Amino acid sequence: MLEVTGLTKRFRSRTGVVEAVRGVSFSVAAGEVLAFLGPNGAGKTTTIKMTAGLIRPDQGTVTIHGLDLCHRQSAAVQHIGAVLEGSRNLYWRLTVMENLLYWGAMRRIPYRQARLRAMDLLEQVGLTDRAKNTVQTLSRGMQQKVALCQALMHRPSVLLLDEPTLGLDFESSEGIKNMVRHLATDGTAILLTTHQLDVAEELSDRVAIIRGGQLILEDHTKAVLQQYSRSAYAIVTETPLPSSVLASMSDLPGQVNVISSQRLQYVPRDGDTETLYDLLGLLKPYPLLQVERHQADLAEVFQQVVNSEGEV
Ligand SMILES: Nc1ncnc2c1ncn2[C@@H]1O[C@H](COP(=O)(O)OP(=O)(O)OP(=O)(O)O)[C@@H](O)[C@H]1O
Ligand SMILES: [Mg+2]
16 A cells, blocks of 8 residues: 655755665555654654655655655545644644635545535544634644544545654543554554554554664564563462572572562573473462563563664
8 A cells, every 4th residue: 555665865954964764665554554663863754754745755765556656646645644743734723624624625525525524523533512613722632633634534545643642631542542443444554653652552563663764673563572572471479488489499490580579580491381380380389379471562672672782
C-alpha cells in the first residue's frame, strides 16, 4: 500500500548542513500499523512530511497504490491522510465544522456527503457539541481530535499520524487508540510515531526505529519483543524462605539472584530449560505465589536498541 524507498533529506542552515533523514526505506501493508519510533531529532517528522508529500526529499521515492507521490501525481495524494505535530492542518479562526467542510471541498467530496461524514467523525471523537465553535477556543486535546477527523474526511487508505495521543487525557487517548484499531481492521495502512511506547506496543504490528536519520531496526513487534526478552524467571513465594534454602541454590548452574527472602530471579544458562525444575524442587514445601518468565516491553527494547553502540 505505502512504499518508501531510500528517502534522504538535508537541511541547510547557518551552522551547516543537517542530514535529517539518510536512506530510509520501509513499507506498510493494508490493515497494518507500523510504529515509527526514535529519539528527539531522529528524523521521524521529516520522514512523515516527505511521505505526506509536504516536503520534497533530496533522494528517494514514496509510492502509494503504486502511484509515485514525488512526481506530484495528485491521485497518490488523494489516498493519504495525515495528522502532523501540533494540529497544524487546522484553521484556528474557522469553526470545527467549517474546517472539516473546507477539507471536504478540497478533496472534492460533495457538500451533503461531507457534512454527514463530518458529523459521523465528530460523534466518534465525542465533539458533536463543539461543531460550531472556532478551533482556537478548543482545548489542545480537542484540537488534536479535530485534526484526526479532518485527516479522515476523505477516507484515506494510508494514514500518517505524528504523535496522535500527545497531551491527551486517558479517555481521549483510549478513544484515539480505538479509532486506530478500527481503521486498521478496515484495511487502512497506518504509520504512527509516538514517544508513548506502551501505545506503540499496543497498536503496532511492526516497529521501525530510526536514530540519526537512519533505520536501525525494522521487524514484527512480536518478534522484536521475543528477541529482547531475556530468559529469566521471576519466582515469588508466599512465605519467606529460610537462609539454608537460599544458600542451597547457589549450587545450581546459571545465576540465582535473591531479591528478597520471598523473591528470586533465576537466569538459566543459555538453552537450559531443565534446571528451573531443580530450583522449584528445592522450594518444594514452600507455597509459590508466582513463577513468571521475563517478557521485555517495547520501552526496554527501545532503550537497548537506541543506546547500543554502532556506527550511525
Ligand atoms: N526545517 C528545518 N530546517 C533545518 N533543520 C531541520 C528542519 N526540520 C527538521 N530539522 C532537523 O532535522 C532533524 C530531524 O528532525 P525531526 O523533526 O524530523 O525529528 P523527530 O524525529 O520528529 O523528533 P521529535 O521526536 O523531537 O519530534 C533535527 O536535527 C532537526 O533539527
Ligand atoms: Mg517529530
